[in-house]
Amino acid sequence: MISDDVGVLEHATxxxxxEHLNKHYRHAQKQIDRDSALLISSVxxxxxxxxxxxxxxxxxxxxLKFCLEKCMTLKRKARELKDDELECLQNxxxxxxxxxxxxxxxxxxxxxxxxQRYDRVLVDFLFRxxxxxxxxxxxxxxxxxxxxxxxxxxxxxxxxxxLMNRDTSKCLAWFNENKTKLKKNGCTLDFCIRLQEFxxxxxxKQLKEAVQHARRHLTQxxxxxxxxxxxxxxLLVLRQSNTCYQSILDEIxxxxxxxxxxxxxxxxxxxxxxxxxxxVLQTGLSALKTPTCFDKVTAIKNPNCPVCNQHLKMIAKILxxxxxSVSKLICAHNRDPINESNPPLMLPNGYVYGSKALKSMxxxxxGKIICPRxxxxxxxxxxxxxxxx
Amino acid sequence: xxxxxxxxxxxxxxxxxxxxxKAIESVLEFYDTTNxxxxxxxxxxxxxxxxxxxxxxxxxxxxxxxxxxxxIVTNGLRNMITTTQCVTKMKQSTKYYSDKHKDLxxxxxxxxxxxxxxxxxxxxxxxxxDIFDTTDKLxxxxxxxxxxxxxxxxxxxxxxxxxxxxxxxxxLFNIEQTILEEINYILxxxxxxxxxxxxxxxxxxxxxxxxTNSLLEFHLHKMRFLQLLIEQNYDDAKMYMWNxxxxxxxxxxxxxxxxxxxxxxxxxxxxxxxxxxxYLLEPHLWLQLSDLFVKQAFQQMGLSQDSPxxxxxxxxxxxxxxxxxxxxxxQNTQVCHILSKDELPIEVDVGQDHRYHxxxxxxxxxxxxxxxxxxxxxxxxxxxxRDALVKLTTQTKLKCPYCxxxxxxxxxxxxFF
Numbered sequence: 116m117i118s119d120d121v122g123v124l125e126h127a128t129x130x131x132x133x134e135h136l137n138k139h140y141r142h143a144q145k146q147i148d149r150d151s152a153l154l155i156s157s158v159x160x161x162x163x164x165x166x167x168x169x170x171x172x173x174x175x176x177x178x179l180k181f182c183l184e185k186c187m188t189l190k191r192k193a194r195e196l197k198d199d200e201l202e203c204l205q206n207x208x209x210x211x212x213x214x215x216x217x218x219x220x221x222x223x224x225x226x227x228x229x230x231q232r233y234d235r236v237l238v239d240f241l242f243r244x245x246x247x248x249x250x251x252x253x254x255x256x257x258x259x260x261x262x263x264x265x266x267x268x269x270x271x272x273x274x275x276x277x278l279m280n281r282d283t284s285k286c287l288a289w290f291n292e293n294k295t296k297l298k299k300n301g302c303t304l305d306f307c308i309r310l311q312e313f314x315x316x317x318x319x320k321q322l323k324e325a326v327q328h329a330r331r332h333l334t335q336x337x338x339x340x341x342x343x344x345x346x347x348x349x350l351l352v353l354r355q356s357n358t359c360y361q362s363i364l365d366e367i368x369x370x371x372x373x374x375x376x377x378x379x380x381x382x383x384x385x386x387x388x389x390x391x392x393x394x395v396l397q398t399g400l401s402a403l404k405t406p407t408c409f410d411k412v413t414a415i416k417n418p419n420c421p422v423c424n425q426h427l428k429m430i431a432k433i434l435x436x437x438x439x440s441v442s443k444l445i446c447a448h449n450r451d452p453i454n455e456s457n458p459p460l461m462l463p464n465g466y467v468y469g470s471k472a473l474k475s476m477x478x479x480x481x482g483k484i485i486c487p488r489x490x491x492x493x494x495x496x497x498x499x500x501x502x503x504x
Numbered sequence: 505x506x507x508x509x510x511x512x513x514x515x516x517x518x519x520x521x522x523x524x525x526k527a528i529e530s531v532l533e534f535y536d537t538t539n540x541x542x543x544x545x546x547x548x549x550x551x552x553x554x555x556x557x558x559x560x561x562x563x564x565x566x567x568x569x570x571x572x573x574x575x576i577v578t579n580g581l582r583n584m585i586t587t588t589q590c591v592t593k594m595k596q597s598t599k600y601y602s603d604k605h606k607d608l609x610x611x612x613x614x615x616x617x618x619x620x621x622x623x624x625x626x627x628x629x630x631x632x633x634d635i636f637d638t639t640d641k642l643x644x645x646x647x648x649x650x651x652x653x654x655x656x657x658x659x660x661x662x663x664x665x666x667x668x669x670x671x672x673x674x675x676l677f678n679i680e681q682t683i684l685e686e687i688n689y690i691l692x693x694x695x696x697x698x699x700x701x702x703x704x705x706x707x708x709x710x711x712x713x714x715x716t717n718s719l720l721e722f723h724l725h726k727m728r729f730l731q732l733l734i735e736q737n738y739d740d741a742k743m744y745m746w747n748x749x750x751x752x753x754x755x756x757x758x759x760x761x762x763x764x765x766x767x768x769x770x771x772x773x774x775x776x777x778x779x780x781x782x783y784l785l786e787p788h789l790w791l792q793l794s795d796l797f798v799k800q801a802f803q804q805m806g807l808s809q810d811s812p813x814x815x816x817x818x819x820x821x822x823x824x825x826x827x828x829x830x831x832x833x834x835q836n837t838q839v840c841h842i843l844s845k846d847e848l849p850i851e852v853d854v855g856q857d858h859r860y861h862x863x864x865x866x867x868x869x870x871x872x873x874x875x876x877x878x879x880x881x882x883x884x885x886x887x888x889x890r891d892a893l894v895k896l897t898t899q900t901k902l903k904c905p906y907c908x909x910x911x912x913x914x915x916x917x918x919x920f921f
Contacts, residue, residue: 120822122624122825123627133616137613147605155598165588169577169581169584176557179556182549183546183550186542186594194539200531204524208521208524211520212521214517222786223789224788229818241649246665246669252661252664253661395821398823399818399821405860407861410875418808421808421812422860424808427812433633440865442862452859453862465918467919499885500885501881503864503887
């Protein structure tokens with residue numbers, strides 16, 4: 116396991132095109148089996164006819180021609196499959212190559228790579244929060260199109276939109292296409308959708324259709340959906356006005372289906388359940404968060420502090436502070452570090468500054484110091500030494 | 505430490521690369537063999553077909569003539585044998601096609617397995633607060649992204665985001681639209697490697713630049729000069745040198761850079777990219793240049809120099825791996841959950857550039873001071889936190905933990921850093 120920032124963050128970068136490759140490989144195997152079976156059946160035919168070649172060469176000839184045709188088709192299809200699989204492999208390779216470009220020995224390369232990583236993590240987040248146009252435009256402008264899996268997000272968007280319009284066909288088609296993998300992941304979306312269709316029949320007062328639908332599609336009930344299923348079946352007998360059943364009739368269930376689809380789709384494509392952007396943002400905010408950012412009394416405004424930014428502050432509020440076991444002081448006046456070469460001095464009002472700042476203030480101001488925070492005036496010799504351990 | 509990581513990282517990637525190359529090779533080999541198999545089958549088939557066709561025609565012809573039964577039988581038998589050969593060959597090739605493709609699975613799935621081994625698939629036990637469920641938090645994030653897009657000179661994308669998320673422009677940073685557009689225009693031009701708008705901006709803002717001792721204009725001139733060298737426009741470059749004269753006296757750093765530029769000037773007539781000054785051509789210098797401009801422009805407006813979002817993300821990218829490994833280790837030893845802590849479990853070095861506030865950690869209690877537990881100065885000048893002060897006091901007296909001085913609790917003074 117790599118433990119640096121690549122090892123921690125780039126799993127999906129490789130795994131998403133890999134899953135794509137895997138899917139195409141399996142598709143190719145199916146296609147190959149189908150094509151082979153076709154050829155074999157005509158070969159078997161030929162074999163039968165061949166026993167009569169001496170007496171009936173025309174029949175053999177027909178079979179031979181047929182075999183030739185099948186061989187030609189197989190050859191053509193094999194070429195298509197080859198191109199397809201190689202294309203998928205090249206996609207994986209391109210991602211690996213991109214990660215290899217992160218060459219920490221070259222400042223220039225590192226800086227550009229990191230900027231690109233920032234851009235693609237941002238694009239990924241925009242996709243996840245449904246800002247599709249912004250995401251596409253940013254990916255294009257920053258040249259990270261090939262690194263952000265936009266095809267997956269856009270394909271998902273189409274299904275989500277159709278689900279929101281109460282159209283289940285696209286989502287069911289998606290489910291069937293990826294059935295094995297989804298079942299392996301414990302996905303129950305097909306059941307939930309069929310159940311929702313059943314509920315819609317009830318809503319439309321088409322009880323007969325509802326029963327038929329249930330008989331056909333709701334035969335296998337996943338364990339954790341039994342109560343939901345029973346509740347829906349209850350609708351057949353009870354009138355809709357019954358308040359206990361409001362939850363199952365609620366339109367919000369469609370929204371829930373969309374969310375369920377999102378989760379299953381992210382899992383299917385190995386995109387990572389959590390947004391990298393959010394993880395990195397939270398870590399960064401925590402690492403920079405100091406008690407001073409949230410102090411009301413002594414707060415020194417530093418416009419450069421990102422945690423003090425009006426928007427980021429709202430997010431940082433609930434996060435832990437940075438850990439700090441040794442004091443790290445900076446002069447509130449000129450933001451120089453306070454240390455042995457710039458020892459701290461306290462003015463009589465209790466405010467501490469670096470001695471360099473106070474000395475230069477005094478020299479510009481006839482030995483007088485005006486505290487930048489309280490506007491009190493003092494002489495330099497009134498400043499007292501303090502010792503920070 | 506950094507070195508070790510570098511090696512493991514590179515080798516892990518090279519494992520995956522090897523797997524991918526191996527898979528590509530195997531796939532190519534498989535399809536090449538399949539193709540040549542099919543080709544030879546096709547050739548054989550075509551041969552047999554033409555033979556059988558001939559036989560058929562001979563037979564037709566033979567119905568008119570007295571048949572040469574002997575010949576017909578031999579031909580028929582020969583055709584039968586070659587057809588059987590064909591059948592066998594087709595069966596073999598098809599079997600190869602289907603079976604060998606199944607074998608490819610091993611080398612393809614190897615890629616996935618190696619990737620799983622080398623990368624962490626999720627953030628382990630690092631608590632990540634899900635902010636998608638609260639729309640107002642998401643709104644703050646979209647706003648900060650929007651501001652960042654403005655800073656990057658991507659005004660049209662920022663506007664798209666405002667549209668898509670229905671943000672309220674008024675809640676974004678308080679800058680007049682015309683100024684944002686001006687900044688955007690300059691940044692777009694720098695991206696296109698056109699420095700003129702930025703240089704013009706510097707002329708208009710000379711006073712501010714001088715006040716902050718900004719080297720923006722100098723770096724713009726430097727880049728322009730290098731552009732002239734790349735264009736092999738030596739006459740203009742010679743004239744352009746005059747722009748540097750004012751900086752040489754001003755700043756020793758500039759003086760050094762100017763010397764390098766003169767060196768580059770000498771080499772440029774051969775090939776700058778092969779000279780010792782080739783580092784002057786590195787592409788990240790353009791990134792730095794637009795950064796420098798944004799810094800200056802936003803600082804002038806009293807806003808943060810750097811993009812707050814970029815700084816946070818940069819810090820996060822470097823801190824996350826360490827945080828993950830410590831949290832995962834803590835989980836293994838079943839130490840209490842990190843979420844309950846109000847501090848991160850490890851110290852992250854953000855670097856002097858990103859230290860924005862003083863942090864005073866009480867040397868006795870090893871805690872950061874806050875408004876409720878502020879730093880206190882003892883009479884002797886040593887500073888500890890109020891909580892520590894109270895703990896060290898018996899009745900009203902205490903002895904400084906660092907020197908022998910005895911003093912009254914009431915003589916301690918609150919400090920403000």
